[in-house]
Amino acid sequence: MEKEMHYDAIIVGGGPAGLSIGSELSKNYNILVIEKNTAGKTNRSWFVPLDVVDEDIKPYTYGGVTRFLAKTFLGANLSFRAKLFDRYPYINENTILPHWVNIIKDNNSQITDNCEYKNHTIDNGIVSVETTKGVYTGRLLIDASGYNSGIVEKYKIDRRNFYWWSVFGAIGEHPNGLGGMEIGDYMMWQTFRDTNLHIDTSLENGRPVFEYEILNENTSFSLILYLRKQQMSRDEMEKEYMHVIRNEDSTKQFRDITIKELKYGWYPSGTLSQQIAEDHVVFAGDAGCWTTPCGWGMGFILDNYKYFSQQISKALATNSLDKKSLLSIPHYKAHQKYEILMNAIATHFLSNASAYQLDKFINLFYTVDPILCEKTFTLKMTEKELVEMLKAVLKTFDLRELMHIIPKQDYLLVLEEAKYFMEDSVVSEIHNLFDCFQKHRIQSRLNNGFDFVR
Numbered sequence: 001m002e003k004e005m006h007y008d009a010i011i012v013g014g015g016p017a018g019l020s021i022g023s024e025l026s027k028n029y030n031i032l033v034i035e036k037n038t039a040g041k042t043n044r045s046w047f048v049p050l051d052v053v054d055e056d057i058k059p060y061t062y063g064g065v066t067r068f069l070a071k072t073f074l075g076a077n078l079s080f081r082a083k084l085f086d087r088y089p090y091i092n093e094n095t096i097l098p099h100w101v102n103i104i105k106d107n108n109s110q111i112t113d114n115c116e117y118k119n120h121t122i123d124n125g126i127v128s129v130e131t132t133k134g135v136y137t138g139r140l141l142i143d144a145s146g147y148n149s150g151i152v153e154k155y156k157i158d159r160r161n162f163y164w165w166s167v168f169g170a171i172g173e174h175p176n177g178l179g180g181m182e183i184g185d186y187m188m189w190q191t192f193r194d195t196n197l198h199i200d201t202s203l204e205n206g207r208p209v210f211e212y213e214i215l216n217e218n219t220s221f222s223l224i225l226y227l228r229k230q231q232m233s234r235d236e237m238e239k240e241y242m243h244v245i246r247n248e249d250s251t252k253q254f255r256d257i258t259i260k261e262l263k264y265g266w267y268p269s270g271t272l273s274q275q276i277a278e279d280h281v282v283f284a285g286d287a288g289c290w291t292t293p294c295g296w297g298m299g300f301i302l303d304n305y306k307y308f309s310q311q312i313s314k315a316l317a318t319n320s321l322d323k324k325s326l327l328s329i330p331h332y333k334a335h336q337k338y339e340i341l342m343n344a345i346a347t348h349f350l351s352n353a354s355a356y357q358l359d360k361f362i363n364l365f366y367t368v369d370p371i372l373c374e375k376t377f378t379l380k381m382t383e384k385e386l387v388e389m390l391k392a393v394l395k396t397f398d399l400r401e402l403m404h405i406i407p408k409q410d411y412l413l414v415l416e417e418a419k420y421f422m423e424d425s426v427v428s429e430i431h432n433l434f435d436c437f438q439k440h441r442i443q444s445r446l447n448n449g450f451d452f453v454r
């Protein structure tokens with residue numbers, strides 16, 4: 001190891017967050033990325049909203065999702081063309097990550113593979129990072145080590161209220177053609193009759209949701225998804241995935257696929273009470289829970305890595321690296337407070353609603369413009385559209401049913417935020433419904449880490 005080197009920033013994790021941020025910071029600072037495996041290799045793949053793709057990202061995209069589908073055990077069989085962006089491009093994981101690796105190296109910063117973070121200490125503003133390859137020192141530690149971060153654990157950052165995506169699937173070749181599916185298709189929501197025999201069954205107990213993307217004339221990426229409080233094991237998921245593609249009648253186009261590559265992993269779903277900085281330590285990507293209810297973890301990174309890096313560059317330049325200063329800088333963009341509210345509600349809904357309720361939700365898009373579906377899950381709604389969507393939801397679900405889905409600790413937050421788009425009389429009626437309303441407990445939790453445009 002480079003014994004005497006003292007880095008401006010040490011980044012733990014050579015995944016999308018660590019490498020993208022490293023590629024920016026290395027323009028002006030001497031950084032080190034440590035990766036326990038090989039930086040730039042991943043068993044994930046991504047499609048993202050078009051607006052996170054700028055000129056720097058464009059060369060690493062291909063194809064895209066152009067048609068959304070949903071098929072539910074209640075009989076909804078929805079199909080609509082993407083409206084918000086016409087297409088949602090795929091990011092080529094085999095080229096974009098090596099691209100960032102090259103930038104970091106060209107800028108004379110370091111990447112060390114097979115080097116696992118073990119622990120760190122901070123003394124007099126110097127962070128000493130203990131790894132399997134020795135100790136490195138720097139001014140700032142950036143945790144980009146993903147969903148299972150040892151640094152998050154070290155600081156005992158409370159993630160009890162987090163939800164987790166557990167995902168397992170495969171790139172498969174269809175030797176007998178696509179059986180009616182089209183290139184650009186994205187099955188965003190398929191549930192199975194035998195998953196949900198009882199209408200009260202929460203998805204927490206039921207089987208996963210099936211999704212697929214059609215990449216070209218004979219290739220698909222099909223997968224199962226769970227959004228749960230607990231993470232599913234890889235073995236459990238593999239067994240279930242194989243059952244779904246090989247045995248279910250409703251997924252018979254996948255029965256004869258030749259599996260080319262397994263894709264799987266776990267990642268957090270958005271929450272509101274994350275703690276995102278410590279003295280000389282910041283968190284990014286999945287380690288910082290940069291994600292949305294739809295699971296746009298990569299989308300969120302692409303949308304924010306330059307912005308985040310600019311803020312961190314300023315903090316490095318002024319040596320404002322204590323916890324208070326790091327917490328006070330906006331870490332990522334959120335345009336309106338209600339986007340964050342939507343994030344919380346959608347996450348609770350996707351995880352806690354019964355499969356019956358979720359299927360009812362999908363059926364809404366027979367009556368409301370499906371662009372609202374895209375906007376809900378890309379957090380691109382205007383205030384007016386949010387009200388429209390809420391009205392449709394309230395026609396379909398009664399308030400008590402909805403409140404059953406949102407955990408008690410978030411009622412207050414929902415009520416507080418409801419003020420942004422509801423009349424006072426409606427808010428006070430809801431307050432009466434939940435006489436537990438205590439304003440002082442809400443404080444300004446929402447402001448941490450966000451840069452509100454409002």
Ligand SMILES: Cc1cc2nc3c(=O)[nH]c(=O)nc-3n(C[C@H](O)[C@H](O)[C@H](O)COP(=O)(O)OP(=O)(O)OC[C@H]3O[C@@H](n4cnc5c(N)ncnc54)[C@H](O)[C@@H]3O)c2cc1C
Binds near residue numbers: 043
């Ligand atoms: C199958 C699958 C499909 C997905 N599809 C999409 C999609 O379509 N669109 C989208 O936007 N998002 C998608 N996501 C989410 C997205 O992949 C994640 O949000 C994103 O990878 C997060 O990047 P990251 O760099 O924060 O973490 P990671 O990708 O997890 O990278 C973290 C890196 O840190 C390394 N590391 C961990 N611990 C240590 C340690 N102790 N020392 C050193 N290194 C360490 C790991 O080896 C890894 O390389 C998907 C996820 C999965 C699993």
